[in-house]
Amino acid sequence: MTWISKNWTMTGIITGLMVTLKHVLHIGNRPTVTVQYPYERMKLAPRFRGRHAVDEDACIGCGICEVSCPNSTIRIVKYKGRWFPEFNLGMCLFCGLCLDACPMNAIKMDRGYELADYTRESLIYGPDRLLFKKEVNK
Amino acid sequence: MMIANAYELIVYILTTIGVYEPINNIFMSFGLDDILKIIIMLVEIAILFAFVLVTIMFLTWMERKVVAMVQSRYGPMVTGPRGLLQPVMDGVKLIGKEDIIPEKADRWIFTLAPFIVFVPALLVFIPLPFGESLIISDLRVGLLYIIAISAISPVAILLAGWASNNKYSLLGAMRAVAQDISYTIPLALAAIAVVLFTSSLSTVDIVNAQAGTWFGIIPKWFIFIQPLGFILFLIASIAEMGRIPFDFQESEQELVAGFFTEYSGMKFAMFFLAEYAHLFAVSGIIVTLFLGGWNGPVIPFIPVQITSLVYFLIKTYAVIFFAMWLRDTVPRVRIDQLLNLGWKIMIPLALLNLLITGFVVTAGVIQ
Numbered sequence: 086m087t088w089i090s091k092n093w094t095m096t097g098i099i100t101g102l103m104v105t106l107k108h109v110l111h112i113g114n115r116p117t118v119t120v121q122y123p124y125e126r127m128k129l130a131p132r133f134r135g136r137h138a139v140d141e142d143a144c145i146g147c148g149i150c151e152v153s154c155p156n157s158t159i160r161i162v163k164y165k166g167r168w169f170p171e172f173n174l175g176m177c178l179f180c181g182l183c184l185d186a187c188p189m190n191a192i193k194m195d196r197g198y199e200l201a202d203y204t205r206e207s208l209i210y211g212p213d214r215l216l217f218k219k220e221v222n223k
Numbered sequence: 224m225m226i227a228n229a230y231e232l233i234v235y236i237l238t239t240i241g242v243y244e245p246i247n248n249i250f251m252s253f254g255l256d257d258i259l260k261i262i263i264m265l266v267e268i269a270i271l272f273a274f275v276l277v278t279i280m281f282l283t284w285m286e287r288k289v290v291a292m293v294q295s296r297y298g299p300m301v302t303g304p305r306g307l308l309q310p311v312m313d314g315v316k317l318i319g320k321e322d323i324i325p326e327k328a329d330r331w332i333f334t335l336a337p338f339i340v341f342v343p344a345l346l347v348f349i350p351l352p353f354g355e356s357l358i359i360s361d362l363r364v365g366l367l368y369i370i371a372i373s374a375i376s377p378v379a380i381l382l383a384g385w386a387s388n389n390k391y392s393l394l395g396a397m398r399a400v401a402q403d404i405s406y407t408i409p410l411a412l413a414a415i416a417v418v419l420f421t422s423s424l425s426t427v428d429i430v431n432a433q434a435g436t437w438f439g440i441i442p443k444w445f446i447f448i449q450p451l452g453f454i455l456f457l458i459a460s461i462a463e464m465g466r467i468p469f470d471f472q473e474s475e476q477e478l479v480a481g482f483f484t485e486y487s488g489m490k491f492a493m494f495f496l497a498e499y500a501h502l503f504a505v506s507g508i509i510v511t512l513f514l515g516g517w518n519g520p521v522i523p524f525i526p527v528q529i530t531s532l533v534y535f536l537i538k539t540y541a542v543i544f545f546a547m548w549l550r551d552t553v554p555r556v557r558i559d560q561l562l563n564l565g566w567k568i569m570i571p572l573a574l575l576n577l578l579i580t581g582f583v584v585t586a587g588v589i590q
Contacts, residue, residue, distance in 0.1 A: 098553055105552045109292045119296045 129196055134179045136197040137172050141216040143191035144169055153186035162211065169212035175205050226356040229267045230260075232528065271359055275348055279499040280310035286499075286547055293551040320488040325388060328485065332386035337486065337493035339379035343372045344500035350426050351507050354517045354531035358427060365426040366418060369508060370411050373463065376501070377403040380472065380482050383494075387485040395481025398558065399472030403463055405565035410459035412573035413452040416580040417445050417512050430516030444515040448583075451576045453513045455569055460505045462565070464498070467550035471558055506542035507535070514538045 108115050120127055146168025151159045158177040159170045170183075170192070184192050202208050226232050237243035250259040284299065284307060291298025299306030324330055350365035352358040362368050377400045384396020418424060421432040435443050446453045462469040473481030483494045510516060515538070517531035556564070 101552045102548060105293045105548060108295060109289065109548070115295060117295055117297055121297060121300055 129198075133196055133198075134181050134194040136174070136195045136200060137177075137183070137210070137215060138193050138195045138217050139170060139212065139215045140189075140191040140193070141218050143189040143219070145189055145191075146170075147188065149186045149188060150183035150192060153182050155180065155182065159183060164212035164216075169216065171212060172210045172215065173208060174200055174210055175208035228356060228358050228361055229271075230263060230359075232356050233263050233267055267359060271348055272345060275345060275500060275503065276496070278503055279496050280314070282499045282503060282543065283310045283313070283495075285543070289544065289547040290551050293548075314492065317488060317492040322488040322490065323485075325485050327388040329386040329388070332382050333485075334490070336379050336383035336386060337490040337497075339382065340376055340497045341493045341500075343375040343379075344497040344504065346372050347501075347504040348507075351504065352426050352430055352511060352516055353507075353535050354529075355527045357517075357528055357532055361425055361427045364424045366414055366424045366429070366512075369426075369504075370407070370414065373501075373504075374403075374407060376497075383486070384482040387482070389485050391478040391480075392482050392484045395472045395474075395478045395484070398478075399465060399482060402465065402469065402471055402561060402565075405562055406459045406462040406469075406569070409455050409565065409569035409573040410463060412570070412577055413449075413456040413459065414512060416449055416452045416573075416577050419577075419580050419584050420445065420448065426511050426516075430511055430518065433515040434518050442515055442518065444513060444518075446513040449513065449576070449580070451572065452580070453509075455573050455576065456509060456513065459565075459569060460509060461546060461549065462561070464501050464505055464546070466502070466546055468553045468556055469561055470555060471561060474555060502543060502546060503539070506539045506546065509542050510535060510538040514542070 107113055111117075144167075146161060148161045148168075150170050151161055156176045156178055158173050160173070161168050162171045163169075179194070181194060184190075184194060200208070226235055234243060237246070247256065247259060250256050287309070288298040288306075290296075299309035302308040302312050324333055347369055349359045350362045350368055352361075380399045380403075381396045384392040384394075384399075387393070417429065421429045423429065423432075433443050433445060437443060441447060465472045471481075473483070478484070483491055486494060517535040519530065519534035521527065522530050
């Protein structure tokens with residue numbers, strides 16, 4: 086019985102109701118914070134770490150990224166007569182250690198984050214999907 | 224000409240168009256004029272139920288929108304304009320779901336329970352005045368009928384909880400019944416205090432007693448004569464509906480979903496619809512008893528049936544919005560607090576309210 090004798094005026098409830106009403110009517114700085122995801126997207130952070138990309142000209146296929154990866158995500162495979170890393174994104178934890186380890190700064194992390202797929206095999210990103218060519222200013 | 228209920232309204236409209244006489248003559252020539260009456264009644268009941276079902280679908284959308292606005296979200300936006308067709312999609316999805324009956328369940332009672340919940344939820348609307356002459360039947364015991372019909376739902380909830388053969392369902396059902404019983408008493412006592420003023424249980428008489436104003440400004444609503452009764456009735460009806468400050472029958476964190484844990488598909492949809500039908504009905508009853516029913520300023524050149532319906536719906540939606548708003552604001556109380564509030568505080572206060580009302584009516588202070 087003590088709980089109601091102390092709060093018999095129910096000011097707590099009325100204060101709470103006023104706060105939620107302000108949210109409903111957007112009084113003060115209370116905007117809608119969510120976005121309509123498939124139609125509009127959140128602004129990504131400037132150093133967002135998404136899907137990997139490998140510079141085709143810079144990569145020397147040394148395998149240091151393979152060694153540095155804590156989850157054994159990376160495997161070095163042969164592609165068009167040269168050695169390139171292959172990322173199994175199903176195991177990747179997007180830590181970015183491969184970027185730090187690369188002696189040629191050939192790996193970068195893209196802004197792509199919609200990586201869901203139907204099979205585990207399709208999560209293995211080979212060089213055919215990872216390579217890009219840097220635009221060279223002449 | 225005074226039109227008492229929706230039957231006479233339909234007859235009046237048909238007569239005005241000039242269709243009623245020929246149709247009536249055809250039926251009369253076969254000696255079947257009772258059949259015509261039954262057909263007209265079925266039509267009006269069909270209109271009422273269609274209206275109620277559309278309202279329920281709108282309410283599910285509104286509930287999600289209000290929750291979303293309180294939580295700084297958008298809510299349903301994709302299906303239809305502002306997500307208005309979301310309830311239709313939900314209905315299609317629920318019809319498409321598999322209708323599972325647990326192996327150990329009591330099949331007959333398990334199937335019966337959703338219907339016993341759903342039918343009274345619709346029957347409550349029969350003596351509810353939606354507007355001037357927009358009432359299916361002005362029962363002389365209208366208020367008693369409403370309270371009696373709403374008292375069926377705990378039975379159905381107990382049936383559902385028992386037949387599911389699931390501990391969570393049974394616990395939810397037991398709680399729901401304990402809650403319903405302890406809150407029906409203050410609910411009825413608060414309603415009786417209103418009846419003392421009108422000396423009639425008929426809902427139309429109660430609404431008519433609230434017509435007019437004091438000093439030309441304050442409407443003669445019973446909320447101003449009966450503020451304590453209004454608060455008691457509001458709290459008791461929210462508790463009886465099982466909405467959030469008192470939603471013990473389905474408290475998700477403790478019992479999975481309460482008495483409809485085991486239900487799926489269309490049977491679940493019937494519990495869900497009955498809940499919103501109950502919300503709409505209870506809001507309508509609060510408006511009828513305390514907020515002046517369909518009374519409002521008269522607007523010339525528009526039939527009073529339409530304006531009164533609009534006034535009724537505005538007031539009802541205000542009460543519904545309050546219930547949703549409260550749901551999004553207040554956390555759930557404990558079960559012992561709930562029963563303490565019901566038995567130790569609400570019932571004595573309701574009796575006190577009744578006593579004061581009795582003195583006031585006998586003294587003839589307020590006419």
